[in-house]
Amino acid sequence: MRRIAKNGRGILLYLRQEGRGIGLLSKLRAYNLQDDGYDTVEANRILGHGADERDYAIAARILDDLGVSSARLLTNNPQKIESLAEHGVEITERISLEPHVNRHNAEYLRTKVNRMRHILDLGPANGHAQGNAHGTSLRDLKQRIDRYFAEKGQPFVTLTYAQSLDGSIASKSGTPLPISSEQALRFTHQLRALHDGILVGIGTVLADDPRLTVRHNDGTHPVPIVLDSSLRFPSDAQLLAGDGPDPLIVTSPNADPDRKERLEAHGGTVIELSCGPEGGICVKTLLRTLGERDFSSVMVEGGTSILTSFLRRQCAQRVIVTVAPMFVGGTAALSSLAPEDQDTHARSDFPRLDNIQQRWYGEDLVLEGDPVWPVASE
Incomplete structure (x- = not known):
């Protein structure tokens, strides 16, 4: 919200896609599997879901209703850019989001980088920087x-x-x-x-x-x-x-x-x-x-x-x-x-x-x- 406000104008879309599109109940079950040592992608697949099942067709339709055909997008997720483009929305620039990395979320974020193509700056990992910004x-x-x-x-x-x-x-x-x-x-x-x-x-x-x-x-x-x-x-x-x-x-x-x-x-x-x-x-x-x-x-x-x-x-x-x-x-x-x-x-x-x-x-x-x-x- 602060980034949008600083820019002077923008749009915040809230989509009902809990747990990267798998729903609230499956999301909670995925959390249990992660407690057992599986990463977020493995947990989804064990439950019969894809790593990311979100559908951005509705987002594209909302933007179309608002008269928006192109946008700068706040995201670290290339799949979001690709999906919106498939539905006719031109993304002119990706603006990165920089999360606070700590011992509680580092492994989760690293999985997003290594297995889901997210573009994040996580610093060195095992001698190599993995997919950083x-x-x-x-x-x-x-x-x-x-x-x-x-x-x-x-x-x-x-x-x-x-x-x-x-x-x-x-x-x-x-x-x-x-x-x-x-x-x-x-x-x-x-x-x-x-x-x-x-x-x-x-x-x-x-x-x-x-x-x-x-x-x-x-x-x-x-x-x-x-x-x-x-x-x-x-x-x-x-x-x-x-x-x-x-x-x-x-x-x-x-x-x-x-x-x-x-x-x-x-x-x-x-x-x-x-x-x-x-x-x-x-x-x-x-x-x-x-x-x-x-x-x-x-x-x-x-x-x-x-x-x-x-x-x-x-x-x-x-x-x-x-x-x-x-x-x-x-x-x-x-x-x-x-x-x-x-x-x-x-x-x-x-x-x-x-x-x-x-x-x-x-x-x-x-x-x-x-x-x-x-x-x-x-």
């Missing part, structure tokens, strides 16, 4: 960025991308493909606002003509950084005409000087750096140069060759992957990371993630963690 995660990430830059003098690298269940980040034809849900996209834009720069390859610019802004959230637009060793950057790209900062275009010393001059005339900044052993811009030289230009953090968004290059060179401090529940059969997120000097491989030969966090945004699962490298970087 993203506000705490972003604050922690900002603190890590500041510490890393102060110690290393180079930007903290967050490598992030969205993929389908089969690992695709684009269609086979290379045409733009919206993978992230609106909720996950807003989180991505909050991440962008946390970083000084956002880095993509020229392939992404040519295929998607992105803006690389934080238009879905408040915040400062990061500086677009485009790796383009052959200087194919189009002079009519949105990055040169949008409302964000002018792009930093990184190319090789062999780039066409006339093209460089034209791009700079359109507002771009073009710098020349040496190429790495695989032919593209040398990632480690790039990061040293960005540090000298006072970039404390860079968010690397792809595409495939860029993501693979940063992982091969072990140049990432945090990895965040959004997984959407769809199959595409398109362009893979990564090329092979297998050691080329070995005929057989073990799990330990590949990068993995530690200190893992997971959370849901709508139907999308976001996994993030710290990369653990198999061998020392070359």
